Amino acid sequence: MIYLLGMSHTICLLQATQQADSGVSLDNWSHQGDDGFAPVKVKPGMLPGDALSALVVASQDWGQLVNYSESGGRRVLNAHEGFTAALQPLVDQQYEGVLVSWLHGNGHAALSIIQHPKPFDFVLPGHEDMGMQPGFQPVPHEVIRSHIMPFQISTIGTLSYMRVMLPKMRIVHLLPPPPSSEEQIRNKPELFGDAMAATGVTPLSIRRKYYLLANRILREQLNGLAIDLLEAPPESMAADGSLRDELSAGATHGNAAYGELVAAQLRAFL
Numbered sequence: 576m577i578y579l580l581g582m583s584h585t586i587c588l589l590q591a592t593q594q595a596d597s598g599v600s601l602d603n604w605s606h607q608g609d610d611g612f613a614p615v616k617v618k619p620g621m622l623p624g625d626a627l628s629a630l631v632v633a634s635q636d637w638g639q640l641v642n643y644s645e646s647g648g649r650r651v652l653n654a655h656e657g658f659t660a661a662l663q664p665l666v667d668q669q670y671e672g673v674l675v676s677w678l679h680g681n682g683h684a685a686l687s688i689i690q691h692p693k694p695f696d697f698v699l700p701g702h703e704d705m706g707m708q709p710g711f712q713p714v715p716h717e718v719i720r721s722h723i724m725p726f727q728i729s730t731i732g733t734l735s736y737m738r739v740m741l742p743k744m745r746i747v748h749l750l751p752p753p754p755s756s757e758e759q760i761r762n763k764p765e766l767f768g769d770a771m772a773a774t775g776v777t778p779l780s781i782r783r784k785y786y787l788l789a790n791r792i793l794r795e796q797l798n799g800l801a802i803d804l805l806e807a808p809p810e811s812m813a814a815d816g817s818l819r820d821e822l823s824a825g826a827t828h829g830n831a832a833y834g835e836l837v838a839a840q841l842r843a844f845l
Contacts, residue, residue, distance in 0.1 A: 577622055577841070578612055578665060579629040581677030583828060584751060588677070589629060591834030592621040599631070601765075601828055607631040611661045621838050623673075623845045630661055632678065640678075641732040652736045662740050669744035673845055678733055680751035682726025683789035684827040687782045688760060688767050690775040699784045708778055716788070723789050731796045738800045747803045747844070749837065750790050752829040753811065753818040754782040763825030783816045805844060808836040 579585055586604050589597065594616040599607065612628040619625055632640070637655040644651050665672060696711040697719050707713060734748055757776045764771055794804055811833060813819045824830040829837075 576626045576672040578674045584677045584680050587829045587834035590831035592617045605633045607633040608635050641736045654736050673745045676748040679730040681827050683785040687777050687785035689770045690777045727792045749805050755823045756817045759823040760826045765826040
């Protein structure tokens with residue numbers, strides 16, 4: 576059994592694998608409010624074992640799923656009681672099931688899609704060949720890292736809590752789709768329309784560096800927790816590193832065709 580836990584990015588995978596259209600889409604996903612995992616009838620052969628149970632985290636009023644507090648000089652993870660209750664049935668399924676997380680994932684996009692009024696760029700260590708935008712102010716990559724880190728803390732904390740609560744369960748976290756092309760962002764800007772009209776869209780090379788750095792932070796911070804991180808399908812990328820237009824659902828998400836590629840990844844990986 577695959578237990579799928581996520582937010583808006585899960586919609587493309589559900590659209591790709593479920594037998595019948597549930598009516599859930601990127602336009603209405605935020606109204607989902609189930610308190611626990613619910614079985615999903617999947618198309619034969621789409622996922623290992625053809626067994627899926629899903630929970631879309633949206634309107635449950637769980638707020639920030641996990642937060643940190645200090646106790647006796649130690650950092651302690653605290654989870655919303657509703658989130659804890661949703662995970663509780665998985666405690667007895669740790670040897671039979673796989674928990675696939677697609678939580679959060681849009682921090683890099685929220686920070687980088689809209690062109691800053693004073694354009695800047697940075698050199699990402701290990702990707703120096705990506706160069707710099709001419710005329711853009713150079714900024715140390717450490718500044719960008721500190722910019723991204725607060726967005727990644729939620730994912731890191733939530734996955735860490737899941738590992739503590741489910742120490743024997745296999746956990747796989749799906750990394751987000753590559754950045755969309757400027758054309759796709761302008762065609763379906765999602766929440767970015769008004770801001771985009773004011774200052775435009777950040778060049779793809781910079782958005783890709785945000786994306787790569789955000790994923791790097793997760794790999795570094797989750798190292799040692801026995802959580803598998805699954806990169807976006809390589810075949811989903813265009814030659815310039817953006818999400819192929821035919822797989823894009825807009826500014827930050829993949830469509831059902833992208834979900835099919837992720838399902839194929841899971842079949843090969845699990």
